[in-house]
Amino acid sequence: MSEHARRVVLTDPGRREITVGQLEALGLRPGRPLLVHTSLRRLGMGRDGAPALFDALAAWSARDGGGVIVPSFSWETEDPAGWIDPPLPRHELPARQAMVGPFDPASTPVHTELGFFPEYFRRQPGVTRGTHPSLAFAGIGDGAAAAVLAQPMHLPFGPESPLGWLYEQSGQVLMVATDLTTMTLLHLAETIAPRSYVRATSRRVRVVGGWAWYHGGPSCGKAFGRAAAIWGPAVAGRGRIGQAEVTAVNARELVDLALARLATGDPAWLLCDQGTCPCCDRAHSWLRAETDHIWYGDPADIPSAPRQG
Numbered sequence: 001m002s003e004h005a006r007r008v009v010l011t012d013p014g015r016r017e018i019t020v021g022q023l024e025a026l027g028l029r030p031g032r033p034l035l036v037h038t039s040l041r042r043l044g045m046g047r048d049g050a051p052a053l054f055d056a057l058a059a060w061s062a063r064d065g066g067g068v069i070v071p072s073f074s075w076e077t078e079d080p081a082g083w084i085d086p087p088l089p090r091h092e093l094p095a096r097q098a099m100v101g102p103f104d105p106a107s108t109p110v111h112t113e114l115g116f117f118p119e120y121f122r123r124q125p126g127v128t129r130g131t132h133p134s135l136a137f138a139g140i141g142d143g144a145a146a147a148v149l150a151q152p153m154h155l156p157f158g159p160e161s162p163l164g165w166l167y168e169q170s171g172q173v174l175m176v177a178t179d180l181t182t183m184t185l186l187h188l189a190e191t192i193a194p195r196s197y198v199r200a201t202s203r204r205v206r207v208v209g210g211w212a213w214y215h216g217g218p219s220c221g222k223a224f225g226r227a228a229a230i231w232g233p234a235v236a237g238r239g240r241i242g243q244a245e246v247t248a249v250n251a252r253e254l255v256d257l258a259l260a261r262l263a264t265g266d267p268a269w270l271l272c273d274q275g276t277c278p279c280c281d282r283a284h285s286w287l288r289a290e291t292d293h294i295w296y297g298d299p300a301d302i303p304s305a306p307r308q309g
């Protein structure tokens, strides 16, 4: 158990714990890295939930060196000119853009849509947060720290990203009371698919000293529940922690299964149905060759020679 875990348990002997043995019983493989998605509220452990889960993950990582990564996204650093659902009235744009500051790994909060645990995780001792201006990960363990720091500006969910590292290392995803709609790993499949609307996408984001475009920003992910039809062979185990249903998923198997579907005549499989989502509608248009590139930002700011991913 980590030093942090020992300290918390000693000062609060009544606190509920999650043990490494519980994680192992779920089908997690010692020494393999983990990506963790969690809905802390559904864990049912009250204020003990975040420290108990963190300590268990830190202990898991320290014991076998697998490393743990957690999404640490902060997409409020993206240009309000790129908002499409709904778009911002043009006269409000200058004031809203002036409110957007550059990403700072130490102080920029994780977006509240990701829940409480990612924000708690990135603040803990020994955790390293990446530097991508809107889609950083946080990690604990040497391999995880290196992976989050190596995330590229472009294709932030691509082969060189922490998700690509998880795939290469045959890592796993731990879903604590979450479903496939938050399965970030599916964005890797969308990025490396043969007909990738992700690689055709550019977003404008605030950086120190101004604005910058990055390409390879992900789609909305709201249709990721469709992966329930194919993910069976990738599920390594199921169980409970606290009141939460927990699923362990093998990363490589899941991505390969999703890729097989995307590559064989169904490139829009992970997109929302047409006419239901402005973000996915743009990707549908690109797949139908009705547009060359998908821009999120003011047309006046689009560079004349777009980068291709």
Ligand SMILES: [Zn+2]
Pocket (backbone or CB within 6 Å): 220, 221, 222, 223, 271, 272, 277, 279, 280
């Ligand atoms: Zn969508």
